[in-house]
Amino acid sequence: MGPARAAGWAGAAVAGVQLLHLAPAVSRLAVVRRYAAPAVAGRGAAGHVALTFDDGPDPESTPRFLDALDALGVRATFFLLGSMLERSPALGRDLVARGHEVGLHGWHHRTQWYPAPGRDLRELRRATEAITAACGARPLWYRPPYGVLTTGLALSARRLGLRTVLWTAWGRDWTADATPASVRRTLRPGLRGGATLLLHDADCTSAPGAWRSALGALPAVAERCRELGLALGPLRDHGLPPAVTAR
Ligand SMILES: [Zn+2]
Numbered sequence: 001m002g003p004a005r006a007a008g009w010a011g012a013a014v015a016g017v018q019l020l021h022l023a024p025a026v027s028r029l030a031v032v033r034r035y036a037a038p039a040v041a042g043r044g045a046a047g048h049v050a051l052t053f054d055d056g057p058d059p060e061s062t063p064r065f066l067d068a069l070d071a072l073g074v075r076a077t078f079f080l081l082g083s084m085l086e087r088s089p090a091l092g093r094d095l096v097a098r099g100h101e102v103g104l105h106g107w108h109h110r111t112q113w114y115p116a117p118g119r120d121l122r123e124l125r126r127a128t129e130a131i132t133a134a135c136g137a138r139p140l141w142y143r144p145p146y147g148v149l150t151t152g153l154a155l156s157a158r159r160l161g162l163r164t165v166l167w168t169a170w171g172r173d174w175t176a177d178a179t180p181a182s183v184r185r186t187l188r189p190g191l192r193g194g195a196t197l198l199l200h201d202a203d204c205t206s207a208p209g210a211w212r213s214a215l216g217a218l219p220a221v222a223e224r225c226r227e228l229g230l231a232l233g234p235l236r237d238h239g240l241p242p243a244v245t246a247r
Helices: 009-022 027-033 064-073 089-097 118-133 152-160 180-191 209-230
Strands: 050-057 079-081 101-106 194-202 232-233
Touching: 050 064, 050 101, 050 209, 064 089, 064 209, 079 118, 089 101, 089 118, 101 118, 118 152, 180 194, 180 209, 194 209, 209 232
Parallel strands: 050 079, 050 194, 050 232, 079 101
Antiparallel strands: none
């Protein structure tokens, strides 16, 4: 699909979903890079790198990320799960109080392939309302679990005024053998201006304790951005276009 076909982000998302239905074994990252419109993939301002975390909040790991980010003077965007936030609502408020941004990752961490737009809208609305209530801030961004944007999820996010943002680089920080060094190495080729980095501050879908690899990589990621003269921060500073709410 050429750039002209990718002009409408919802259209691009639908095209990607069709491909995923045909070939679910295809690397999700490859699909994102080839088929998602730049803003959906997370390509932002040339002088900025967006730092994003998925799957939290978790009382064991998330506070350590907050402390590490404070020490580095870096703010980030956390894509929260309603099911996780429900157990630790105070953590959500703490995230925002410490200057971070919250996005929506879903209620449960799952992909439901059978089309049911009403179900998708209910689930995203429930999670959006839970995040707004717990954190005191309404999420502006949406990232579906596993990066699988079905048509129902894409349309539901639009209805709720959420802009879908995937990622351009990840650290493979979810595997049992991930280390800070492996995360650094994996991220490095994609760590350039306009990138959106994906890491995890919780291990609810990762190997137990895998979050330590992401945590340990943070100082080097911040240092690399400094070397390159790039600002590292949340999606709100990434220069992405605002969400357009469907009627
Ligand atoms: Zn996730």
